[in-house]
Amino acid sequence: MTTFDPASVPRTADLDNPLYYLENMETVVRWVLDHHGDLLTGSEFRLLETFLGLETEEKALLTRLVMRTGELFRADKLVYPELDSPVSEILHRLVSADWLEPEPLLDLDQLFRLFTLAELRPAFADTLQELGHSRTLPKATMKTVLSDHFSEARTLDQWFDTGEAWVVCLRHMALFDRIRLMFFGNLRQTWSDFVLVELGYQSYEQVPFTAESRAFSHREEVDCYLAMQACRDQLDEGVPAFEVWSQVPGPVTNAWLASRRDRLLLELGRQAERQGDRELALTVWARSQHREARLKQLRLLERMKRHEEAWGIASHWQSEEMSDAERQGLDRILKRVAPKVGEPRPAPITTLPINEWQISLPRPAVGSVEWAAAEHLHRPEAPVAYVENTLINGLFGLLCWSAIFKPVPGAFFHPFHTGPADLTREDFVERRRPDFEACFATLGDGGYQQRILDTWHGKQGLANPFVIWPALSQDLIELALECIPAEHLEAMFRRLLLNVKEHRSGFPDLIQFHPQRPDDEPRYEMVEVKGPGDRLQDHQRRWLDFFAREGIPASVCYVRWDEDSGVGSRE
Structure with a gap:
């Protein structure tokens, strides 16, 4: 297995560069030519090389259009102050180089998207009148009325005299979509993902790239x-x-x-x-x-x-x-x-009883029922955190970071993955089974606590599909590791891996810690909070049943509003 040259791994452009978007586009094009060239036809390969050989302003304007929505643009509306030459001149050069179609056929829908009501009314006033309609119809109504009358696409000058207005159409947009797909592995991620990285909105784990990746x-x-x-x-x-x-x-x-x-x-x-x-x-x-x-x-x-x-x-x-x-x-x-x-009903799936209790609280002026319950239950010696799905998922993500980001073939193929591409596939765990087992082994030998904390410090801010950084403070993690037994963590982690997509949700809203209790007593409890009229969802019931079977302390707190009282009580 040959590893790609680390120096070739794409990096985002500096946003202080006014042509940062062009630098990013060139990065993608070169990456695809270098590492996906065998997936391109000869004409596609040459076209991308031609793109790289264009003058800077031509490449920049073309990139601007590629990164926008759609393929049709009004030339008179394009304004990019970072370009020295007039946009119209650059457009003409791109037309000459066969990157733009200067007189595309436009159907009525496209025409109405490109032009304003003020521009369209004079053009179709006589036609509307001939059809027995007001010359001042709203735009949507006008388009509906005209749709039967104008069924064929036309060039802009065949529609009406637009003066200085000029419409161009991107050629080869399908090729740019294709290279975006080959780079990202999906069409969900856009060219703006580079910008998000540079602005610090998201940082990604760097996984080695191989030909099999x-x-x-x-x-x-x-x-x-x-x-x-x-x-x-x-x-x-x-x-x-x-x-x-x-x-x-x-x-x-x-x-x-x-x-x-x-x-x-x-x-x-x-x-x-x-x-x-x-x-x-x-x-x-x-x-x-x-x-x-x-x-x-x-x-x-x-x-x-x-x-x-x-x-x-x-x-x-x-x-x-x-x-x-x-x-x-x-x-x-x-x-x-x-x-x-005419068949007998199957034996019902046995479930263990759920520990349920109720409290009456004054209705808060602001905030959710979960926050109200957390505030009521919190005590200095028994702190409460509103964690929902973030804590257990986060501890798992920190413990098993190396397994999650193992460079398995087909799992990582660009530098902007929040997690492996096969995360929700049935073979996700099997392809990494020894790695997960090695991580879980630390739960038995006591090394898991330091491993989790070291990862929290060393990977701070990097995207991980299980880790929501703002929800995981060091104090919360240390308290959780102090109070939740390793065998409970392992049981929850193993169930999580049985169905990653399904089991990442359904955890109780709150966790209350009891750090001062002796080791032979439960030192934490997870609490699902339900407000008036709310009920447990199926995936929550399945977690609660699992907790009961594993001896993991968990319960459901039903909150009712005591409109007359300013004091909450547990029932």
Whole structure:
């Protein structure tokens, strides 16, 4: 495995440089040419080299347009004071170099996005009058009225005389999207991510880059991702699900892309059901391996009264390994469907009783019910912290930092990862099993406390999917490590890893520490707070049941407002 030259790892530009955005773009282009060149066609490769060879002002203006939304721009509205030459002159040079289309065809929607109502009214006044409408219609109404009359796209001068106005269209935008995808491994991250890093909003762990670290190994994988993104965009735009279904790429062997395809099929099934195409929803969900897809398939079969079919799928699934949420959902379906098919109801999943109690508090003028409960319960000898999901996740992230950021192939492929790309995949833990076990071993030998504190100091501020830095003060961590036994931490950490996506949430709101108690008594308690009318969610119940089974002190505090009293009481 060959490691990339550390000197080639991308860095963000200094924002004191007025052309910082161009420097960042050149960084991405060079990185892609150097490390993803085999995934580009010859013409794409040459085009990117041509980009790098443009004059600085041409590259800068082109980059500005690439980083904006859309591909159509009014030349008369482009103002960039960091450029010495008039923008119009630079645009003409880019047109000559074939980077811009000078007379793009515009449909009515595009025209109305580019021009103001004051500009459009004179142009269409006569047409509106001929169609029997007022010349002063609102913009949206005017577009609706004209949509049937103007169905074909035209160049700007064919629409109307715009004077000095001029519209240009970016050529090769698809190529810039492609290199952004190859660099980031997704299209969610944008060019502005560089700026966020430079401004100090986010700092990232630096993971060694290898040839195997790339998001994509073959051009076909890039094409597959882009095709799936196009499908997702169409779903977001309301395109009928059956039209999108025909465009979904077939099954793929790349595990990372397969998981993304499974998520696309999950959403496609949702859209199909909402649009009344139940058969398509069933077909799509049956082909998705997403955790939620099979439950959705079963619930829809149940609503369609196809109980025998639902029972067959559910019964077969019952023998397979599944998460707590899947087990709970499947159990509920089996209970409902069993009588419909003449089968005995399955034995209920046994749960232990939840420790519940109630307090009456005066309604606070400001703040949440959780803060009110925390303030009431807090005592100097028994401090309370409002931590929700941040504390246990944070301690896990600090203890297992090295395992989380292990340079596993396909997990890290650029310097701006908040966490590994395979974090929520089923094989996330298995690919790092020895590393997690080595971290957990420190819980048994006593080295975990110093390890967590050293990581807290050494990695301060670096992005980690489990660590919310503002919520983790050194005092809180030291108190937690003093009061929470190592065996309790290990039990929670191991459950967390059973389903990272699901189990990162559902922890109780508060934790109360009792540092002065002897070691043979519980020195902490986690407390879930519920205000009037609120109730426990399923994922919270599953954590509470787990706590009861493991002997981890946890309870539910129900708060009711005592409007007449200024003193809270526990009942």
